[in-house]
Amino acid sequence: MFAFALIDAGNRRxxxxxxxxxxxxxxxxxxxxxxxxxxxxxxxxxxxxVARELDREVIPAYxxxxxxxxxxxxxxxxxxxxxxxxxxxxxxxxxxxEAFWKPRIPGASDLPRREVxxxxxxxxxxxxxxxxxxxxxxxxxxxxxFLSGGLDSSAVVALMAQNTSRAVATFTVGFDxxxxxxxxxxxxxxxxxxxxxxxxxxxxPDAIELVDRLLWHHDQPFGxxxxxxxxxxxxxxxxxxxxxxxxxxGDELFAGYERFTGALIADRLSRMPAxxxxxxxxxxxxxxxxxxxxxARAERFFDAAEVGLPGxxxxxxxxxxxxxxxxxxxxxxxxxxxxxDDIWRGSEGGSTLDRLLDLNLRSYLVDDLLVKTDRxxxxxxxxxxxxxLDIQLLELAMSLPSRFKAYGPARKRVLRHAVSxxxxxxxxxxxxKGFGVPLDRWFREDLREYVRSTLxxxxxxxxxxLRHDHVRRMLFEHEDGVREHGQALWTLLTLELFLxxxxx
Numbered sequence: 319m320f321a322f323a324l325i326d327a328g329n330r331r332x333x334x335x336x337x338x339x340x341x342x343x344x345x346x347x348x349x350x351x352x353x354x355x356x357x358x359x360x361x362x363x364x365x366x367x368v369a370r371e372l373d374r375e376v377i378p379a380y381x382x383x384x385x386x387x388x389x390x391x392x393x394x395x396x397x398x399x400x401x402x403x404x405x406x407x408x409x410x411x412x413x414x415x416e417a418f419w420k421p422r423i424p425g426a427s428d429l430p431r432r433e434v435x436x437x438x439x440x441x442x443x444x445x446x447x448x449x450x451x452x453x454x455x456x457x458x459x460x461x462x463x464f465l466s467g468g469l470d471s472s473a474v475v476a477l478m479a480q481n482t483s484r485a486v487a488t489f490t491v492g493f494d495x496x497x498x499x500x501x502x503x504x505x506x507x508x509x510x511x512x513x514x515x516x517x518x519x520x521x522x523p524d525a526i527e528l529v530d531r532l533l534w535h536h537d538q539p540f541g542x543x544x545x546x547x548x549x550x551x552x553x554x555x556x557x558x559x560x561x562x563x564x565x566x567x568g569d570e571l572f573a574g575y576e577r578f579t580g581a582l583i584a585d586r587l588s589r590m591p592a593x594x595x596x597x598x599x600x601x602x603x604x605x606x607x608x609x610x611x612x613x614a615r616a617e618r619f620f621d622a623a624e625v626g627l628p629g630x631x632x633x634x635x636x637x638x639x640x641x642x643x644x645x646x647x648x649x650x651x652x653x654x655x656x657x658x659d660d661i662w663r664g665s666e667g668g669s670t671l672d673r674l675l676d677l678n679l680r681s682y683l684v685d686d687l688l689v690k691t692d693r694x695x696x697x698x699x700x701x702x703x704x705x706x707l708d709i710q711l712l713e714l715a716m717s718l719p720s721r722f723k724a725y726g727p728a729r730k731r732v733l734r735h736a737v738s739x740x741x742x743x744x745x746x747x748x749x750x751k752g753f754g755v756p757l758d759r760w761f762r763e764d765l766r767e768y769v770r771s772t773l774x775x776x777x778x779x780x781x782x783x784l785r786h787d788h789v790r791r792m793l794f795e796h797e798d799g800v801r802e803h804g805q806a807l808w809t810l811l812t813l814e815l816f817l818x819x820x821x822x
Contacts, residue, residue, distance in 0.1 A: 467504025
């Protein structure tokens with residue numbers, strides 16, 4: 319991971335570079351021969367030549383995705399250098415931006431499909447992951463690890479234990495809410511298995527105070543509420559170690575997200591004759607709630623099934639749903655769909671699952687997951703290293719047959735098999751669990767009055783950019799339990815506080 323600036327005085331040029339996956343940020347502004355660059359947007363804005371102007375065009379994309387896609391930001395003219403790229407500016411010339419690395423998938427690039435058995439593939443994954451973990455244990459200080467009790471972080475700490483003679487320091491944060499947001503019992507199970515020096519923290523965060531702090535560190539609206547536990551875990555971990563390993567990347571490389579299964583099913587449905595597809599979706603919508611499981615999740619799937627790929631994936635990950643975005647901003651053509659379409663076209667020839675993984679890697683991973691991990695850890699001066707995002711491991715995973723990663727409802731098959739001897743069966747059998755917070759309850763209880771006085775106020779700043787009557791309708795629907803809008807309200811609240819801070 320790196321971001322660098324090289325001043326070549328002899329040739330009167332500057333070279334900016336950013337690591338392959340964008341683990342580290344690098345922002346810049348250019349006008350009339352003047353280049354301003356920094357690792358934070360606030361530092362770029364410190365230059366008096368850089369105007370603080372809102373780029374209103376990014377708002378629909380932010381509502382859809384919870385972030386502004388590369389390479390734009392909320393500040394007009396301030397851009398992010400794309401991952402795996404170099405910017406060169408020579409005196410008297412315009413900046414030149416070139417790629418030095420891009421992810422590859424078989425069938426759409428020169429990366430060959432690896433023809434191996436499932437068992438051999440698992441052995442290769444195990445060897446590469448072990449190498450990646452061992453490499454990231456090299457440090458002048460003690461290295462700890464985040465441990466959620468999920469497959470990815472558990473695999474990382476188990477391999478850490480095999481590569482060091484000292485007990486691994488592991489760190490877990492839990493919410494004593496009784497709403498399924500506390501994974502301490504699973505983390506404890508893994509910690510006991512490997513003999514870790516385990517640290518558990520139970521927190522009840524002050525969400526009102528935290529949203530302002532998170533906004534300051536991100537420099538712009540960021541809708542992913544899992545930044546809250548990441549921020550708190552980083553703060554508590556820094557009290558013990560300066561470097562920690564994390565399990566980020568396992569879902570991206572080995573198809574761990576439910577969204578991939580949903581997108582594949584939605585794609586098959588969208589290929590059916592329209593009357594048949596609508597009949598199936600109609601029957602599912604009419605099914606009892608107990609049959610569908612989580613109604614909100616089922617509704618996301620129905621929306622995705624009607625649009626096909628790549629729109630189905632975008633629909634499944636949307637922070638503010640399509641029908642609400644149309645009410646808020648009108649037509650939603652500029653909501654990140656162009657980015658998804660461009661990436662999708664570039665992967666033509668690959669298998670559908672590989673193309674979905676590539677799309678997720680180039681969007682959610684670089685613009686959400688890695689941004690969250692970097693900003694929330696560096697807010698406390700904690701360095702995070704991600705063995706599962708090792709480039710050699712990534713390219714191995716990309717080269718494996720799709721069915722080794724996901725087949726039917728089974729996901730992360732080859733990774734699960736690769737570490738099956740290291741972990742308790744209860745961990746290996748666990749379904750994917752997100753790193754979340756109880757937003758739905760917060761907006762009905764803890765944050766109710768605060769949100770009414772900001773987002774729901776008559777002078778709310780979002781009213782200049784969105785239909786405020788619909789914002790208020792979403793607030794009231796959520797409070798009354800008509801519809802769950804917790805994630806959407808967090809996305810809108812962050813935008814409101816950002817606009818107030820900037821005076822827009």
